[in-house]
Every structure is written in structure tokens, then in C-alpha cells.
């Protein structure tokens with residue numbers, strides 16, 4: 001259907017006052033498929049006008065009609081939410097579990113950024129540039145929970161997303177990977193607002209982000225793995241049919257004084273021997289195409305992976321805005337004396353790492369008739 005003939009779908013935003021919630025508002029307020037109909041946050045904010053209660057941190061103004069809306073409690077029966085088909089959630093993990101489940105039970109489609117349902121065997125964990133095919137488990141999720149419309153789709157941890165896009169390009173071109181080692185340099189916006197205190201982060205590197213390494217190490221195999229032929233179970237990258245074993249992933253995570261943009265320094269070993277040449281790896285990154293692009297959904301970047309030739313790129317400040325923050329940048333592709341190849345990747349953690357992924361996942365679901 002041509003975009004101009006499509007009736008806009010009413011959506012709500014959970015955690016609308018937060019870092020991810022603000023990006024949802026910025027992106028959805030001009031969206032061709034979706035119309036913001038409800039904003040939800042904690043009881044600290046509920047009942048108040050959005051512009052009065054939000055510490056807006058983006059460099060575009062709060063859209064006027066959104067600023068005037070009254071923030072609701074995150075309940076499916078609340079004003080505005082009861083007319084929505086979809087909610088985009090930027091809720092804290094402490095509260096996301098019960099709230100997102102309540103919305104699903106009320107037959108809404110939920111796109112979550114929290115960790116709570118990422119390991120759930122019924123919930124797809126989708127990076128839209130990598131594995132939208134995992135949406136095929138939705139009929140099973142609905143039938144197991146006796147739902148006709150509601151379901152939950154999660155997106156990945158923001159550093160995981162920046163890593164799996166180039167890894168997917170390598171697996172697509174050269175077959176399964178054996179081992180991946182990544183060291184991240186993560187932006188402070190990844191911790192939400194107000195995040196890490198300035199006295200802790202300025203002039204400093206903090207070599208610990210609670211739970212982050214385990215997320216990268218586990219989520220990578222769910223995303224890069226497939227669905228078993230019955231479309232009812234994820235293979236977690238261990239399939240006799242596809243001849244895959246779980247990839248050994250080891251992550252070191254650090255927080256650095258960057259506002260937006262997570263960098264990853266990655267080393268990879270292929271199962272294939274001999275491994276591809278550096279020129280072949282670079283070509284695989286440059287030629288990577290994904291389903292979101294084939295479907296032509298509005299948030300899909302023209303290029304999923306931007307390869308940088310200069311030896312000192314990608315850099316967060318210079319490269320995070322490429323393709324409206326919806327792509328992954330890759331550079332410094334070179335031989336690894338311990339594994340096979342090493343490179344640097346960069347993702348905008350709040351756009352492709354969070355809000356843009358949820359929105360692109362929902363656009364793909366619309367195109368597949370799942371909303």
C-alpha cells in the first residue's frame with residue numbers, strides 16, 4: 001500500500017520522559033505509519049503536561065502537540081492507551097516486566113527496549129538489520145498465551161546491536177563464526193538520565209557496566225541463530241541442520257566520556273579455513289543488504305554498514321549521525337595476529353541501539369501483516 005493511502009496506526013510510548021522515550025517522540029512525531037496517541041511514565045510524572053515534566057535533552061524542540069499532552073500511568077486502560085494498537089517501550093528494566101506483560105495481555109503489540117523478555121523462549125530478539133525473520137514465531141507466542149493480536153518483540157542491548165550487524169555480514173558471506181572478542185567504549189547516554197555522575201566520568205574510563213558483558217555474550221547467539229523449522233523455537237546458533245555451534249563471545253565493557261555513540265573494538269575467528277582475505281571482508285561489509293532495505297520500510301538506512309577508509313574513523317562525534325543514526329559504521333579492518341580479522345564498529349546507542357530499532361521492527365511487522 002502506498003504510504004499516503006495508509007491509515008496511521010495509533011501508538012503509545014511507555015517511559016516517554018526518558019532518554020529512549022524522547023527519541024521515540026522525535027522519530028514518531030513525523031512518522032508515516034504511526035501516530036502518537038498516549039504518553040506514559042511513572043506516577044512521578046503522570047497527570048502532568050509532558051513539556052513541564054520532561055527534561056528534554058534533544059537538539060530539536062519538543063513537537064508542540066506532544067508537549068501539550070498529559071502524561072498517563074503506564075496502564076493499558078489509561079486515557080489514550082486504550083485506543084492504541086502498539087506501544088513502544090523505553091521503560092526501566094525494574095518495571096518493564098509487569099507493565100509490558102499487562103499491555104500484551106490487553107492485546108496490544110509491545111516493542112520493548114528492556115532486557116526482561118530478551119531471553120524469553122516465546123519472544124523474538126530482533127535487530128531489524130539482521131533477523132526480522134524471527135517474527136515468524138509470533139503466531140506461536142500468541143497461541144501459547146491465548147492472544148489474537150498482542151505480542152512482545154524486544155530489541156537487543158545497544159552494544160550488541162552495533163556488534164551483530166557486521167557479524168551478520170561476515171556470516172552471510174563466509175559462513176559461521178567461531179570466536180568473537182569485543183571491547184566496548186560506551187557513551188554515557190546508554191545509562192539513561194541523569195546516568196553516570198560527571199565526577200565519575202569526566203577525565204576517566206569506567207571499566208565496568210553491570211550486566212552488559214553477559215548481555216552481549218548471550219544475545220549475539222539468539223540474534224545470529226535461526227528458528228527451528230516448526231517456527232516455535234530459537235536454535236541459539238546451535239543447529240545440526242545449518243551446521244552451526246554457538247559462537248564463543250567474550251566482551252569487555254567500558255564507559256567513556258562520550259555523550260552518544262558506542263564504539264566496539266572487535267576480533268573475529270571464522271570456522272572456515274583459510275579465512276577470507278581482508279579485501280573480501282571489506283567487500284562483505286560494503287555489499288551487505290538486509291530485508292528491511294528490500295521491504296523499503298521508512299527507517300531503513302540506505303546503507304546498513306558504512307565502511308570508513310580513513311585510519312582514524314569511525315569516531316562517535318563525527319559518524320554517529322550517518323543515515324539518521326540508523327546504520328553501523330565500520331573501519332580499521334585489518335588482520336588479527338591472534339584471531340583472523342579485527343575492526344572497529346560504531347553505533348548510535350539511542351537510535352539504532354534503541355528507538356530506531358523498535359520502530360523499524362514495527363514497520364517490518366506492518367509490512368508482514370503482523371500489526
Ligand SMILES: NC(=O)c1ccc[n+]([C@@H]2O[C@H](COP(=O)([O-])OP(=O)(O)OC[C@H]3O[C@@H](n4cnc5c(N)ncnc54)[C@H](OP(=O)(O)O)[C@@H]3O)[C@@H](O)[C@H]2O)c1
Nearest residue numbers: 015017018019020041042045090093113114190192193354
Ligand atoms: N539509553 C540507551 O542508550 C538505551 C539503549 C538500549 C536500551 N535501553 C533500555 O531502554 C530502557 C530505558 O532506558 P533509558 O536510558 O531511556 O532510561 P531513563 O532515561 O532512565 O528513562 C526511564 C523511563 O522509565 C520511566 N519509569 C521509571 N520508573 C517507572 C515506573 N515505576 N512506572 C512507569 N514508568 C517508569 C521513567 O519515567 P519518569 O520520568 O516518570 O521517572 C522514564 O520515562 C532501559 O530498559 C534501558 O536498559 C537504553
